[in-house]
Amino acid sequence: MTPPDYTALEADLARLLGPRGVSSDLRQREKASVDGARMSPIIAELLPLGVADLVAFPTTADEIAAVVRLAADHGAPITPRGKGTGNYGQGIPMSGGLVVDTSRARAILEVGDDTITAEAGATMSALEQAARAAGRQLWMYPSTVHSTIGGFLAGGSGGTGTIAHGSNHMGFVVALDVVTPVSRGELAHVEGDEALGFVHNYGTAGIIARATVRVEPLQDWRGVYASFDAFEEALPALRMLGRLSPTPRLVSADPPHIAAQLPPDPALPEGRASLRMIADAATVAQARAIIQEAGGRIEDVREGPGVSAALSVLSYNHPIEWLQKSEPGVYFHVEVSGDALVDRIDEVQGVYPGGMLHIEAGHAAPIGMLAGEYESPEAVYAGIERLTELGVGVHSPHQWNVDFRLAETLDLAARTDPQRLLNPGKLNPDYRGPAKGAIR
Ligand SMILES: Cc1cc2nc3c(=O)[nH]c(=O)nc-3n(C[C@H](O)[C@H](O)[C@H](O)COP(=O)(O)OP(=O)(O)OC[C@H]3O[C@@H](n4cnc5c(N)ncnc54)[C@H](O)[C@@H]3O)c2cc1C
Known part of the structure; x- marks a missing residue:
């Protein structure tokens, strides 16, 4: 097959979007070809995994559609992009081609x-x-x-x-x-x-x-900040808080070392485990009681339109990102879930050297990010096996293959994209990970 003529595609895209709507500038192409994959030391060693030949900046939904048509007519690989914050390299254009930056189509x-x-x-x-x-x-x-x-x-x-x-x-x-x-x-x-x-x-x-x-x-939300002498005391409280009615929007907890890496805040006292929640105003008294009964201390209860965003940006993978930034090159993480995170916390944190869990109250069971000191891919994968034996659900953030309903996606993509132009490299039924090991 003849390779796409990117000069011709760039000219077509410029006609459609104007000269500022497409770029072949190397810096723009490189910028559009990275995501949060550096959070994985396993993937980081393999970067760059691909660089776009062109970047397009459509400003409306209809322009996104027209851009995809032009790229398909030229037989160019097409990788869509939002803000490029994905964790696993899933936004990297592994076959080059066109990155469609959708961030200007934002009505x-x-x-x-x-x-x-x-x-x-x-x-x-x-x-x-x-x-x-x-x-x-x-x-x-x-x-x-x-x-x-x-x-x-x-x-x-x-x-x-x-x-x-x-x-x-x-x-x-x-x-x-x-x-x-x-x-x-x-x-x-x-x-x-x-x-x-x-x-x-x-x-x-x-x-x-x-x-x-x-x-x-x-709802009328309150930001509840609490602290505990020990992380282990916060865990049963987190599980109970997640079951309050009306349901909280978020309940997150960190051991003292991770909490110490978060942006300074008097409600995150040094040397103590932190628990933070976005609670419906009607449940604040109950939340206080649960926290205090578990041995915790209420540090602050905040209100106003900003409370949800202020606590959201300290949740899920963000504490891990702060941890990795504070000690570059030391930590990796795996995404974990299940009641074993609360019930078997010592064994869970003991799986990796320096193991520390960031935890969230989840829908059915707690969700977490288990950080550990990075040694080798083999040690990461051996730990994943050990976690599975402990009854922990694991998702490896060290791989970019689609792992949600893969068979259905393959079937759909065979009809919608028979030439396999869309985000090539992410839909491999035989994929076993970027390095040897058991990852899913
Ligand atoms: C510190 C940190 C914390 C995070 N916390 C969370 C979290 O709490 N919850 C969570 O779910 N994720 C989280 N993520 C992962 C990621 O940030 C989010 O999933 C985010 O919503 C992705 O949006 P984006 O605009 O950055 O997408 P991108 O990273 O640009 O794209 C993500 C994937 O979707 C594809 N894509 C982008 N736009 C489109 C489109 N219009 N149509 C089809 N495919 C498209 C891309 O090709 C790529 O494969 C976190 C990541 C980091 C680094």
């Missing part, structure tokens, strides 16, 4: 009683703000609040609100307008199960140009 189109509709590049914080102005709140958003709705649906899984509603695969997505190489520049409107086919598979079956997701009535 918020409609806020209804139950849903909000926006273009793919709208940020989660902009969506939450628009919902709030209409007396509503998003069902969920990730701790990377500046990431895009397209990137969150295609690459993320959950965050603030997940305790009540589960992951973004579970009813959050109401409808999508997607473009595929075979749709010839037309947007296909899909709803329900059909829309799920385009969720959490990294744009390999189609590119989300517009999304409609769920909102609910705005």
Whole structure:
């Protein structure tokens, strides 16, 4: 097959988007070809995994569709991109080609009683703000609040609100307008199960140009900050707090060493484990009682429109990112889940040298990020096996292959993208990881 003519594609894209709508500048291409994969020392050793030949910057959903059509006509690989905050290299254009940066297509189109509709590049914080102005709140958003709705649906899984509603695969997505190489520049409107086919598979079956997701009535949230002598005391409290009704939006906890890496705050006292929650105002008294009974101390209770965002940016992978930044080259992490995180904490933290758990109250069971000192890929994978034996659910953030409904995605992509132009390298049924070992 003849390679794509990128000079001709660039000229076509410039005609469509104007000269500022496309770039072949090396710095722009490199910038558009990285994500958060450096969080994994295993993937970091392999970087760069690919560099785009061109970057396009469509400003509307219809332009996203037209860009995909042009790239498909030229036979160019197409990797969609939001803000590039994904963790595993899933946004890296491994075959080069065109990166479609959707971040300028960010119009918020409609806020209804139950849903909000926006273009793919709208940020989660902009969506939450628009919902709030209409007396509503998003069902969920990730701790990377500046990431895009397209990137969150295609690459993320959950965050603030997940305790009540589960992951973004579970009813959050109401409808999508997607473009595929075979749709010839037309947007296909899909709803329900059909829309799920385009969720959490990294744009390999189609590119989300517009999304409609769920909102609910705005609640009066309080930021509750507590501390404990020992992390182990905070864990049963976290589990109980996650079961309060109305359900909190977030309950996070960290051992003292991780808490010490977070931005300085008098509500995060030195040498103590930290527990932070976004609680419905009606449950603050109950939350206080649970925390104090477990041996904890209330450090502060904050209110105002900013409390949700302030605590969200300290949740999920963010404490790990702070930890890695504070001691570069020392720590890796794996994503873990299950009650064993609370019930077998010593064994869980003992799996890796220097093991420390950041934990969140989850929908069915706690979710966490287990950090440890990095030795080798083999040691990481051996630890994953040990964690599995302990009854811990593990997702390895050291691999970029689609691992959510892979068979269904392969089937869908065979119809929507028979030439395999969409985000090549992420849909390999025989994939066993970037290095030898048992990873899923
Ligand atoms: C410190 C840190 C904390 C994080 N916390 C969370 C968290 O709490 N919850 C969570 O779920 N994730 C989390 N993540 C992962 C990531 O930040 C989120 O999933 C984020 O929502 C991704 O959005 P993005 O705009 O950056 O997408 P990108 O990183 O740009 O893209 C993510 C994936 O989706 C594809 N994609 C992008 N846009 C589209 C589109 N329009 N259509 C189809 N495919 C597309 C990309 O090709 C890529 O494969 C975290 C990451 C970091 C580094």
